[in-house]
Amino acid sequence: MTKQKVSFFWFRRDLRLEDNIGLFHALESEYPVIPLFIYDDAILENLPKNDARVGFIHQSLFNINDQLKQIGSSLLVKKGETATVFKVLSQEFDIKEVFFNKDYEQYAIARDYKICEFLQSENIVCFSFKDQVIFEEKEITKADGLPYTIYTPFKNKWLEKYNTMAPVREYIGASTSSSFYNSTFVFPSLGEIGFEESTIKVQPYNLKQIANYEEKRDFPAVDATSYLSPHLRFGTVSVRKMVNWAANTNAVFLSELIWREFFMQILFNFPREVTHNFKPAYDGIQWLNNEADFKRWCSGTTGYPMVDAGMRQLNETGYMHNRVRMVVASFLCKHLLINWQWGEAYFAEKLLDYEMASNVGNWQWAAGTGCDAAPYFRVFNPEIQLKKFDEKGIYIRKWIPEFELGYGKPMVDHAFARDRAIATYKAGILK
Structure with missing residues (x-):
């Protein structure tokens, strides 16, 4: 036949x-x-x-x-x-x-x-x-054809190129096409795939949440994020639609979408960054990598409320507010001197929006080892971050119900940890 x-x-x-x-x-x-x-x-x-x-x-x-x-x-x-x-x-x-x-x-x-x-x-x-991107691989390069490793000039070239073609074409009409094969294939259940339902769910994205994104995005108690990232990760919405929307609505939100593409082209052009420091000079850092300290960080029991609230939010929901992600990542690498790869792997296991390029890029940024990274002597103070971005303690009380009963002592003193981190980085950076 x-x-x-x-x-x-x-x-x-x-x-x-x-x-x-x-x-x-x-x-x-x-x-x-x-x-x-x-x-x-x-x-x-x-x-x-x-x-x-x-x-x-x-x-x-x-x-x-x-x-x-x-x-x-x-x-x-x-x-x-x-x-x-x-x-x-x-x-x-x-x-x-x-x-x-x-x-x-x-x-x-x-x-x-x-x-x-x-x-x-x-x-x-x-x-x-x-x-899954507007510009891929080697479409945004320096004048000599080499890839950018600094975000701002990449963003400027990205915007310059996008503005010559905006809005980017959207490809619609597939859901009514007569070109699909006539079929009644059996759709398997989740159990037949070998998995089971999770209590954690991906939220629908909501662009109305970010009307004042630039003013509210750093405050974790304010529900002012879009929850878009898992949908971009799995492609349930097109990046063209989101970029065209952001270009006409919110420049700061558009910048976040460009960061995503920046890290993607870094991953493509520098694949070794997945398992190595982007800056080889940082290979000499002597990480402590204490497993007991790492477990306390993972479980949200460090004694620093913003760090612990963030980790508990991650463990319970598969999500963590972006400002808090920076705080917990800095704490792991700088306060505890644990290799960024440990944190990157834990986030890869837990995050609903896990995307290798962004996860590796942001962890190396926090550790100071990546391209266009925070300088090694920049050590977030979790207590100051709490006062600046959750002054009334709304966020931490949501995720740390025992907070009012008198919270535990920090596992490491900030001033000591900061001095130790700076000295360790300084001694370990290869000349």
Whole structure:
């Protein structure tokens, strides 16, 4: 029996039908399009069975499948090693083309190269597209073609280029397309994937929250953030839509979106930063890496209310306010002299919006070891940060119910820790 010729669109970090560049181009091909998602065993095997991010992915895929059913199609969901999945699919279908959007993390780059190599060996054409950023890889460079390692000139060049093309085109219309393959694929439950529901949930994003973003963004007790980051991370909303909105609404919020792209191009151009200090001169720092101290930091029992409130918020919700993230990161690296990689790994495990580029970039910024980082002698004082940004103690009382009963003694004196950090960094920086 002759198999029908088809194209595949492979969903990854772009879990939406609207304004999806790779999907848009797939639907313009001459073959019916089978939408595909693969639960990648290499990623899932290290996650807890109640990982909230897997639950969010599952719910997002359910929503996509629900939309597809309304036009007589459905989402094909598989689980396994990605190369093996594609080998099986190539036997089940007469695949002519595969479309997907690019990912810039090292694992994804290697995986995609391997998949495309196999597809080409089967005479299947492979197409990849830029979708999760406005400008990628080497599109924003210095005059000599080298990548920027300082944010401000990168931002200025980014804005200059964006302003010549604003607003960026949005690719709409996929949810009503007749080019999808007619199908009724069975959609698996979360349990069938090997996971279970988490009590932690990703909140819907809310742009109304940031009307006065620049005035309120540093105050964790004020609910003035958008909760957008997990949605950008998993692509349930397009970055083009958000950038076009921010460009006309709030310049400070737009700058935060540009920071995201800055760190992405740093990750792509300097992949060693994932496991090494961006500044090799900092390789001589003698970290204490005390495991008992690290456990107190993780559990939010350091005796510093803002640090502890932040860590408890993270552990209970998968989220932490951005100002507080800076405070807890500085505390770990400077007060406790624990390698930033320990904190980065803990955030990677807990954060709903975990994105390697931003997580590594921000941790190295806090530690002073990264590109355009805070200077090593800048040591946040958690008590001053508390007075400046949570003067009435609303935030800390929310996350530390025992605070009123007389909070514990700080595990390390700030003045001592500051002097120790500066001396350790100064002695460890390689000349």
